[in-house]
Amino acid sequence: MKRVVFLVTSLIPLVLSGPILACGVEGSAHRTDGSKVDGTVRVSTSWNSTQAYPRNGYYELDLGSSACGKSVEVYVNGYSIGRHSIPSSDNARVSVTLKGSSDYPVR
Numbered sequence: 001m002k003r004v005v006f007l008v009t010s011l012i013p014l015v016l017s018g019p020i021l022a023c024g025v026e027g028s029a030h031r032t033d034g035s036k037v038d039g040t041v042r043v044s045t046s047w048n049s050t051q052a053y054p055r056n057g058y059y060e061l062d063l064g065s066s067a068c069g070k071s072v073e074v075y076v077n078g079y080s081i082g083r084h085s086i087p088s089s090d091n092a093r094v095s096v097t098l099k100g101s102s103d104y105p106v107r
Contacts, residue, residue: 023068023086025061029054029096032106041103043096046073060091076105 025045029037036057043052043059047067052059063072069088074081076096084092097106 021065021068021089022062023065023089024050024063024091025072025074025084025086025094026059026091027094027096029057029059029098031098032100037096037098041077041096041098044075044078046075054096059096077103079105079107081105081107 025043029041029043031037037054038056039053041054043054043061044050045061045063047063047070050061050063052061063086067086069086071083071085072092073083074094076098081094081096084094086092098104099106
């Protein structure tokens with residue numbers, strides 16, 4: 001009987017804690033001519049050293065649960081594309097547009 005009580009009481013914190021939240025930045029990555037960016041640019045933030053390289057016109061950066069509800073600067077190849085608010089339990093949607101065939105973002 002003691003084993004059953006221990007097992008039940010040790011599981012209660014896991015059930016009550018709910019899902020583990022992770023927040024970040026995600027979005028499309030295209031050029032002004034409409035073509036999809038595919039691995040040629042680096043997307044990063046002021047939050048941490050996490051980087052993403054868009055594939056087939058899409059990228060996603062997981063910044064972790066401590067970024068939820070915060071504001072971060074988003075960079076493309078080191079160029080700022082603005083400060084964006086991260087939702088309290090999801091990813092911010094930030095589209096990346098590059099000028100023509102260059103790797104410079106449209107701001």
